Amino acid sequence: MRRAIYPGSFDPVTYGHLDMIVRSAKIVDELIVAVLINSAKNPLFSIEERVSMLEEMTKDIPNVKIQSFEGLLIEYAREKEANLIIRGLRAVTDFEYELQIAQTNRIVNSQVDTLFLATSLEYAYLSSTIVREVASYGGDISHFVPGPLIERIYAKYKQ
Numbered sequence: 001m002r003r004a005i006y007p008g009s010f011d012p013v014t015y016g017h018l019d020m021i022v023r024s025a026k027i028v029d030e031l032i033v034a035v036l037i038n039s040a041k042n043p044l045f046s047i048e049e050r051v052s053m054l055e056e057m058t059k060d061i062p063n064v065k066i067q068s069f070e071g072l073l074i075e076y077a078r079e080k081e082a083n084l085i086i087r088g089l090r091a092v093t094d095f096e097y098e099l100q101i102a103q104t105n106r107i108v109n110s111q112v113d114t115l116f117l118a119t120s121l122e123y124a125y126l127s128s129t130i131v132r133e134v135a136s137y138g139g140d141i142s143h144f145v146p147g148p149l150i151e152r153i154y155a156k157y158k159q
């Protein structure tokens with residue numbers, strides 16, 4: 001069975017992430033979307049909120065599971081018996097860093113490969129940072145995230 005991990009911060013999940021999840025789920029038998037618990041970052045949404053938003057948005061894809069993780073991704077992959085890590089490439093700027101991480105991970109555990117998916121053209125500009133930035137000024141984020149999440153994102157800035 002091919003089990004893959006799609007890791008990220010998902011703060012918040014965007015249409016770009018969802019496109020990656022839908023496409024990845026077609027390639028593998030089981031996809032674990034792994035939400036990073038990173039104490040160094042100060043996220044907009046708690047880990048529980050990010051997991052629950054992803055669960056809601058992927059509930060119709062049977063081979064997708066949402067989990068959270070802390071620590072080294074490659075160790076987490078070993079724990080979950082996953083032999084594939086999926087990452088999205090939006091632009092050349094993503095590439096250098098992602099390549100370095102993928103190569104490092106292969107040295108640590110040669111059983112795990114990294115698969116890069118080129119972003120769909122319509123989401124190439126999109127990042128969680130852009131969503132937070134626009135939402136913080138009360139701008140229109142309906143092109144970036146699914147409808148049910150919009151109010152939840154605005155609410156964070158009203159608090």
Ligand code: ADP
Binds near residue numbers: 011015120127
């Ligand atoms: P990270 O902090 O690990 O970059 P993100 O939540 O920003 O976490 O992204 C998780 C993954 O999703 C990364 O592989 C990233 O390249 C990919 N990704 C982010 N935005 C998009 C997008 N618009 N289209 C395709 N892939 C994306």
